[in-house]
Each structure stands twice: as structure tokens, then as C-alpha cells.
Amino acid sequence: MSEFENVVFGNNCSLGKNINIGKNSVIGNNVVIHEDSVIGENVRIDDNTVIGKTLMKAANSAMAKDLELEGTKIGDNSIIGTAVVIYRGASIGKKVLVADQAAIQFKTSIGDFTIIGRGVLIESNCTIGTKTKIESNTYITALSHIGDHCFIAPCVATSNDNYAGRDKERFNHFKGVTVKNGGRIGVHATILPGIIINEDGMVAAGALVTKDVPSGKVVAGVPAKLFGDVPENQLLKNNL
Amino acid sequence: MSEFENVVFGNNCSLGKNINIGKNSVIGNNVVIHEDSVIGENVRIDDNTVIGKTLMKAANSAMAKDLELEGTKIGDNSIIGTAVVIYRGASIGKKVLVADQAAIQFKTSIGDFTIIGRGVLIESNCTIGTKTKIESNTYITALSHIGDHCFIAPCVATSNDNYAGRDKERFNHFKGVTVKNGGRIGVHATILPGIIINEDGMVAAGALVTKDVPSGKVVAGVPAKLFGDVPENQLLKNNL
Amino acid sequence: MSEFENVVFGNNCSLGKNINIGKNSVIGNNVVIHEDSVIGENVRIDDNTVIGKTLMKAANSAMAKDLELEGTKIGDNSIIGTAVVIYRGASIGKKVLVADQAAIQFKTSIGDFTIIGRGVLIESNCTIGTKTKIESNTYITALSHIGDHCFIAPCVATSNDNYAGRDKERFNHFKGVTVKNGGRIGVHATILPGIIINEDGMVAAGALVTKDVPSGKVVAGVPAKLFGDVPENQLLKNNL
Numbered sequence: 001m002s003e004f005e006n007v008v009f010g011n012n013c014s015l016g017k018n019i020n021i022g023k024n025s026v027i028g029n030n031v032v033i034h035e036d037s038v039i040g041e042n043v044r045i046d047d048n049t050v051i052g053k054t055l056m057k058a059a060n061s062a063m064a065k066d067l068e069l070e071g072t073k074i075g076d077n078s079i080i081g082t083a084v085v086i087y088r089g090a091s092i093g094k095k096v097l098v099a100d101q102a103a104i105q106f107k108t109s110i111g112d113f114t115i116i117g118r119g120v121l122i123e124s125n126c127t128i129g130t131k132t133k134i135e136s137n138t139y140i141t142a143l144s145h146i147g148d149h150c151f152i153a154p155c156v157a158t159s160n161d162n163y164a165g166r167d168k169e170r171f172n173h174f175k176g177v178t179v180k181n182g183g184r185i186g187v188h189a190t191i192l193p194g195i196i197i198n199e200d201g202m203v204a205a206g207a208l209v210t211k212d213v214p215s216g217k218v219v220a221g222v223p224a225k226l227f228g229d230v231p232e233n234q235l236l237k238n239n240l
Numbered sequence: 241m242s243e244f245e246n247v248v249f250g251n252n253c254s255l256g257k258n259i260n261i262g263k264n265s266v267i268g269n270n271v272v273i274h275e276d277s278v279i280g281e282n283v284r285i286d287d288n289t290v291i292g293k294t295l296m297k298a299a300n301s302a303m304a305k306d307l308e309l310e311g312t313k314i315g316d317n318s319i320i321g322t323a324v325v326i327y328r329g330a331s332i333g334k335k336v337l338v339a340d341q342a343a344i345q346f347k348t349s350i351g352d353f354t355i356i357g358r359g360v361l362i363e364s365n366c367t368i369g370t371k372t373k374i375e376s377n378t379y380i381t382a383l384s385h386i387g388d389h390c391f392i393a394p395c396v397a398t399s400n401d402n403y404a405g406r407d408k409e410r411f412n413h414f415k416g417v418t419v420k421n422g423g424r425i426g427v428h429a430t431i432l433p434g435i436i437i438n439e440d441g442m443v444a445a446g447a448l449v450t451k452d453v454p455s456g457k458v459v460a461g462v463p464a465k466l467f468g469d470v471p472e473n474q475l476l477k478n479n480l
Numbered sequence: 481m482s483e484f485e486n487v488v489f490g491n492n493c494s495l496g497k498n499i500n501i502g503k504n505s506v507i508g509n510n511v512v513i514h515e516d517s518v519i520g521e522n523v524r525i526d527d528n529t530v531i532g533k534t535l536m537k538a539a540n541s542a543m544a545k546d547l548e549l550e551g552t553k554i555g556d557n558s559i560i561g562t563a564v565v566i567y568r569g570a571s572i573g574k575k576v577l578v579a580d581q582a583a584i585q586f587k588t589s590i591g592d593f594t595i596i597g598r599g600v601l602i603e604s605n606c607t608i609g610t611k612t613k614i615e616s617n618t619y620i621t622a623l624s625h626i627g628d629h630c631f632i633a634p635c636v637a638t639s640n641d642n643y644a645g646r647d648k649e650r651f652n653h654f655k656g657v658t659v660k661n662g663g664r665i666g667v668h669a670t671i672l673p674g675i676i677i678n679e680d681g682m683v684a685a686g687a688l689v690t691k692d693v694p695s696g697k698v699v700a701g702v703p704a705k706l707f708g709d710v711p712e713n714q715l716l717k718n719n720l
Binding site (some may be wrong): 252270272288290293296297323325341343349361363377378379397398399401430432448462463467 | 488489492493503508509510524526528557561577579580581598599616617631633634635655666667668685701702
């Protein structure tokens with residue numbers, strides 16, 4: 001394991017073929033890095049984490065297709081916590097934090113300076129912007145797009161399947177959620193398939209969002225209704 | 241580790257006594273397979289997964305009893321993801337997918353072709369039917385029974401203890417939830433102890449279900465009320 | 481690994497410097513115990529668990545400060561499940577159960593006889609009392625205080641950031657939740673920042689708690705309103 005420049009490995013690491021790890025990175029114990037992964041410089045990867053996992057295909061999955069996926073990329077100065085799972089075909093930016101027990105699936109990208117909280121799941125085919133926070137245990141469904149400077153509180157649920165898994169027609173309607181730059185979602189909120197939260201839109205804690213959220217507006221309730229304006233001093237443009 | 245026919249092991253696997261693994265199975269790195277486990281043919285088990293975990297007994301647990309449990313069984317052609325925990329006394333069918341970071345406890349069975357999503361917890365003493373999907377992060381409480389062709393969306397919560405852990409009387413009333421064949425539950429819904437969702441019953445996203453759901457009916461809201469009928473073209477009998 | 485008295489280790493364990501493990505403890509496979517950890521007697525730690533993890537500092541974290549943390553402590557007769565993550569600076573009492581895939585962060589203490597359920601996250605700077613149960617998948621935000629004999633059902637969400645991550649002012653307002661002795665919270669409830677649930681207060685399933693809960697009262701709904709009194713026979717003083 002001396003092929004990399006000044007990289008420290010814990011015990012029992014498993015390294016696949018054709019991987020690269022930048023200088024000064026620190027890899028924990030029992031870490032598995034699969035084939036073709038490219039890890040930047042000064043990256044920290046904690047114990048029991050798996051990088052570059054290959055796709056599982058269920059007999060019964062709506063998402064199972066043959067995919068040609070690139071090796072996982074992790075940018076310089078990022079920190080990957082303990083027992084994280086990152087798939088082949090995921091791309092993580094620079095100075096990102098992916099906290100313990102999170103998972104990031106294939107064809108998903110995470111922008112620079114973003115924080116992915118403990119236990120978070122970001123499914124496949126998502127884009128997450130820069131300087132965004134997705135807090136503990138939140139679930140981002142496949143095909144979602146989260147912008148820059150967004151804040152998604154803990155335990156938020158999203159969905160992409162209005163047809164609830166029945167009827168072949170649903171394959172034409174899978175639609176993730178979209179949160180535009182500066183959008184915010186409160187703790188334990190629920191966001192239905194295809195919903196767009198526009199710039200600086202805000203969802204209150206516990207809300208069930210069934211309609212798009214206008215720019216700069218707050219919605220609250222079950223189902224969520226317009227509740228007011230995001231205060232001027234909370235707008236993204238006044239907090240950059 | 242050459243005692244099994246054409247089985248591929250990753251690094252650092254730990255194998256207990258008296259286990260069997262069918263031919264052409266592929267076992268990842270750091271996988272632990274405890275005593276008496278029986279793994280079928282052509283099974284994939286990914287990195288850091290633990291099969292056949294023995295019961296933990298808390299000083300203070302409502303469920304702690306001495307149990308004689310059989311070894312874990314995993315059927316042919318099933319896929320078990322990364323960092324999954326499956327207990328001794330669990331039985332997994334054929335062509336099942338158990339996704340990453342899920343857990344399946346003792347005396348629980350999972351039917352053929354069923355998908356258990358990422359991070360899902362299926363507690364003890366549950367039965368899950370065939371061709372059912374339980375999506376990411378959903379929690380199925382002990383003593384629950386889910387039928388065939390059910391769809392349980394992500395982040396659903398269930399419960400089995402109406403007495404909220406106080407008062408010895410509660411030990412007589414633990415009651416899981418029941419979802420009959422073709423029943424469906426929307427994202428982030430909550431299902432109270434003992435509730436029955438009858439055939440083709442459907443719970444809307446975010447609903448709090450405090451009464452049984454009649455066959456073929458949709459319920460919605462907090463608390464959930466009757467909302468309408470499941471459309472004819474969504475009934476299970478028209479989608480087999 | 482024979483330096484400890486009658487301690488059994490599984491395969492591939494990694495032990496840091498200056499750790500102690502009491503007699504008759506049983507350590508699973510692939511367990512990582514970092515520097516300065518102190519494990520009591522007759523402790524069970526299951527496969528793939530990490531004890532004594534050091535703090536991760538994100539470029540963009542609200543909590544990142546240099547901390548001098550003591551080594552992790554785990555009391556006698558406690559059981560730590562599979563794939564658990566416990567940070568340096570956490571202190572676990574005696575006869576505690578921390579179930580699989582849970583995480584306990586730094587500067588947090590867990591009292592004797594308490595049960596921390598599967599997948600639970602207890603963040604930093606929390607105190608959890610004795611004989612309390614925190615059930616599967618519940619999330620306890622940083623800076624929270626949970627008393628003795630509390631019951632927190634599965635899938636409960638808490639929060640500590642009323643400013644939703646925007647505006648520097650918020651650093652002065654982070655405030656966890658408080659549950660006083662005998663307080664109870666139902667499945668899938670949501671508790672907002674700074675809320676106090678007083679002695680024997682009870683939150684119904686699915687409630688969104690936006691105001692403090694008076695002692696011995698039940699609240700329910702979204703947002704939660706006073707619903708009635710906790711029955712006399714359910715009061716803590718009648719169940720000790």
C-alpha cells in the first residue's frame with residue numbers, strides 16, 4: 001500500500017484495481033475502495049466505509065438497467081465518515097462532508113463545500129449543489145435536484161412515485177423533487193413527487209408539500225398552505 | 241474457504257461453524273456469517289454485512305426472552321447489500337433484494353421477489369409476503385404482517401405499543417400492523433398499533449392512520465379519513 | 481490481544497493505544513476501538529462497531545470547534561450492537577443497550593439501564609438519563625436533555641435550529657429539546673427547537689410540538705394542542 005504518496009491506511013483495507021488516492025489522505029480501518037475510484041488529496045475516509053460499490057439489480061426493481069458507470073470521484077479535502085456507502089458513478093466535490101452511515105448512490109453528484117448529514121440517503125440520478133446542507137437522516141429520492149446554499153433539515157422525506165408502485169404507466173412519471181438555490185425545508189417535512197421549491201422558498205417543520213413553493217414564500221401545514229414571506233434578512237442574497 | 245463450490249470471497253470474511261453457501265455465490269469484503277447460516281446458490285452479499293447475528297438481551301427490554309432460533313436462511317439468487325444486519329432466526333426467500341444498511345431481526349420471514357429498501361428495519365416476529373416493496377428507511381415494528389404485492393413507500397413509521405412503554409398491562413397488548421395483499425402506504429405515513437390495512441387499501445402520503453383501512457379505499461389526513469376509492473386500474477387484480 | 485483478562489475478540493479487530501477492556505467482555509469481528517477508550521466488564525460489542533471515533537470537522541459546519549475530548553467510556557454489563565458508531569467524548573452507563581446501526585456523538589452521556597434503539601442518532605452535547613427508552617430510528621438533536629424513565633417511540637424527529645441554517649444570528653439560538661423525567665413521545669412526532677416536555681408530559685403519535693408540554697398533560701395534532709390528562713395509572717410515580 002505504499003504506491004500512494006504519504007497516504008495513511010488503517011488495518012484491513014481492501015483496494016480494488018486502478019484506484020488513485022491523492023497525497024496526505026488518511027484512510028481508516030476496514031475501508032473498502034473498489035475499482036476505478038479516484039480519491040483527491042487530503043481526504044479523510046473513516047472506518048468501515050465502502051467507496052465505489054457496484055449496482056445491485058433486483059429481479060423486481062423499477063430502476064434496474066444496465067449502466068456504464070464511471071469510477072467514484074471524491075474531491076480534495078473532503079471528509080467521508082464511518083460506515084458510509086458511496087456507489088460507483090457518484091461524484092463528490094471538494095471540501096464536502098459526508099457524515100457517518102450516509103449513502104450516496106450512482107449517477108449522483110455532490111457540489112463543493114456541501115454537508116451530507118449522518119444517515120442521509122441520496123439516491124441515484126440526483127444533483128446536489130454547493131454549500132448546501134442536508135441534515136441527519138433525510139431521504140432524497142432518485143431524480144431530485146437540490147441547488148446551492150439550500151438547507152434541508154433532519155428527517156425530511158421526499159418521493160418520486162405518484163403511482164405508488166402499481167401500474168406500468170408509473171414508469172413514465174417518476175419525478176424527483178427540485179429545490180432551487182437558497183430553498184429551505186424544515187424538520188420532518190414531506191415533499192411529494194415532482195414538487196419544485198423555488199429560490200428562497202421555505203417549507204415549515206412537519207409540512208406536507210403537495211404544490212410548488214413560490215420563490216421567497218413560506219408554506220406550512222398538512223397539506224401545506226401559503227403562510228407568509230421569508231423575512232428580508234433571511235434571503236440568500238443577504239447572507240452570502 | 242475452498243470448501244464451497246465456486247464461491248468467491250472478498251478479504252477478511254469471518255465464517256462461523258456449520259454454515260453452508262450455495263454455488264456461484266459472491267461474498268464481499270469484511271462479511272461476517274455466523275454459525276448455522278444457510279445461504280443459497282447465486283447469492284450476492286456485499287461488503288461489511290453481518291448474517292446470523294445472535295439476539296442481544298437488554299436488562300430493560302420488553303422483548304427479551306430466551307429463544308431457540310434456527311440459523312439464518314437466504315434463498316437462491318437473492319442480493320444482500322452493504323452493511324446489512326440479518327439476525328439468526330430470520331428467513332429470506334429467493335430473488336429477494338435487501339438493500340444497504342437495512343436490518344432484519346429474528347423470527348421474521350421475507351417472501352420471494354420482495355424488495356427491502358436501504359436502511360429499512362424489519363423487527364422481530366414479522367412476516368413479509370412475496371413481490372412486496374418496502375422502500376428506503378421505512379420502519380416495520382415487531383409483530384407485523386405484510387402481505388403479497390404490497391407497496392410501502394419510503395420513511396413510513398409503524399408502532400406496536402399503545403401503552404407507550406409504561407404499565408405492565410402493555411405486555412398483553414403489543415400488536416404490530418397488518419397490511420393485506422395489495423395494500424399500499426404513502427411516503428412518511430404513520431400507522432398506529434394493531435391497525436389493519438385491508439386488501440388494496442391505500443394510505444396517502446403523510447397520513448396518520450388511527451383506524452383500519454377498508455379494502456379498496458384510500459385514506460388521507462391527520463388523523464386519516466376516508467378519501468375515496470382506489471381507481472379500478474390500480475387494483476391488484478388488474479396489475480398481476 | 482491477550483493483555484486483557486478473559487476478553488474474547490473476533491477476527492480483524494483494531495485496537496488503539498491506551499485502551500482498557502474489563503474482564504469477561506466479548507468483542508465481535510471487525511470492531512475498531514480507538515485510543516483512550518475505557519470499556520467495562522462483561523460488555524458485549526458486536527461486529528463492525530466503532531468506538532472512540534474522533535471528531536470530523538467540516539469546512540462548513542456550525543458545530544466545528546476544537547474540542548479536548550476524553551476517551552469513550554462504556555460501563556459494565558452494557559451491550560453495543562452491530563455497526564454502531566460511538567464518538568470519543570461519549571460516556572455510556574452500565575447495563576445500557578445500544579442497538580445496531582445507532583450512533584452516539586461527542587460530549588453526550590447515556591444513563592444506566594437505558595435502551596438506545598436501532599439506528600437512533602444521539603448527537604453531541606446531549607444528556608440522556610437512566611431507565612429511558614429511545615426507540616428505533618429516532619433522532620435526538622444536539623444540545624438535548626432527556627431525563628429518567630422517559631419513553632421516546634420510534635421515528636421521532638427533533639430539531640435545534642429555528643433559523644434553518646441561515647443568518648449568523650442563529651449561532652446564538654441553537655437549542656435542543658428537553659424531556660423531563662417520565663416524559664413520553666409517540667411514534668413519528670416532531671419536536672421543535674427549545675421545546676420542553678415536562679414531567680409525565682405525553683406527545684401523541686404524529687404530533688408537531690410547537691409549545692412546551694405541561695406536566696402530566698397529553699398533547700396531540702399538527703400543530704399539537706392540549707388533548708387531556710395522562711391517566712393516573714400511567715403516571716411515573718405509579719409505575720416505579
